[in-house]
Amino acid sequence: NAGVMQNPRHLVRRRGQEARLRCSPMKGHSHVYWYRQLPEEGLKFMVYLQKENIIDESGMPKERFSAEFPKEGPSILRIQQVVRGDSAAYFCASSVVGGELFFGEGSRLTVL
Amino acid sequence: GQQVMQIPQYQHVQEGEDFTTYCNSSTTLSNIQWYKQRPGGHPVFLIQLVKSGEVKKQKRLTFQFGEAKKNSSLHITATQTTDVGTYFCAGRRNTGFQKLVFGTGTRLLVSP
Numbered sequence: 001n002a003g004v005m006q007n008p009r010h011l012v013r014r015r016g017q018e019a020r021l022r023c024s025p026m027k028g029h030s031h032v033y034w035y036r037q038l039p040e041e042g043l044k045f046m047v048y049l050q051k052e053n054i055i056d057e058s059g060m061p062k063e064r065f066s067a068e069f070p071k072e073g074p075s076i077l078r079i080q081q082v083v084r085g086d087s088a089a090y091f092c093a094s095s096v097v098g099g100e101l102f103f104g105e106g107s108r109l110t111v112l
Numbered sequence: 113g114q115q116v117m118q119i120p121q122y123q124h125v126q127e128g129e130d131f132t133t134y135c136n137s138s139t140t141l142s143n144i145q146w147y148k149q150r151p152g153g154h155p156v157f158l159i160q161l162v163k164s165g166e167v168k169k170q171k172r173l174t175f176q177f178g179e180a181k182k183n184s185s186l187h188i189t190a191t192q193t194t195d196v197g198t199y200f201c202a203g204r205r206n207t208g209f210q211k212l213v214f215g216t217g218t219r220l221l222v223s224p
Contacts, residue, residue: 043214056211103154
């Protein structure tokens with residue numbers, strides 16, 4: 001049973017470009033979370049999704065950031081017009097409703 | 113919004129010494145989870161506590177959930193170098209479709 005798969009593991013973008021981060025949840029999990037982590041800091045909640053539905057996006061910046069979890073395929077976190085401050089590790093986690101979170105290995109975004 | 117604080121932020125101990133991290137939530141929680149993140153790694157689930165006053169043990173680790181379900185602690189007896197990492201608590205306000213909010217984390221360094 002494969003764990004949570006994130007890709008790419010590392011992504012380098014220039015300012016103004018778009019970044020797309022993908023997350024495939026564990027088999028049987030219909031809930032996906034995205035968290036952002038800066039070096040030596042904690043996990044900042046961004047968005048909580050169920051298939052085809054955003055449950056809570058209170059942690060997402062209003063502009064440039066969007067997330068989806070379609071009926072088929074992985075969850076996507078999309079950052080448009082990236083800026084240097086977007087450089088961070090982005091962790092995806094999946095769960096059953098109310099359960100423990102299983103994390104992917106993260107996608108590390110560097111904006112030049 | 114819901115905030116979860118942990119103290120201390122950082123602790124450096126000698127191998128064999130004990131270690132405790134404390135977790136405090138601004139709101140009552142339905143349950144609390146603990147995760148460990150090794151340097152360069154991703155968070156890994158350790159345990160979940162649900163009942164008021166609950167105490168659970170995993171070998172040298174003891175987890176406690178406060179009577180008011182607003183605080184929790186993790187105690188490690190006789191630390192080992194393999195305990196190095198950042199320990200996060202995480203809580204939900206209610207059961208069901210609720211985001212999991214992570215604490216600020218306590219970074220543990222163990223010297224041999």
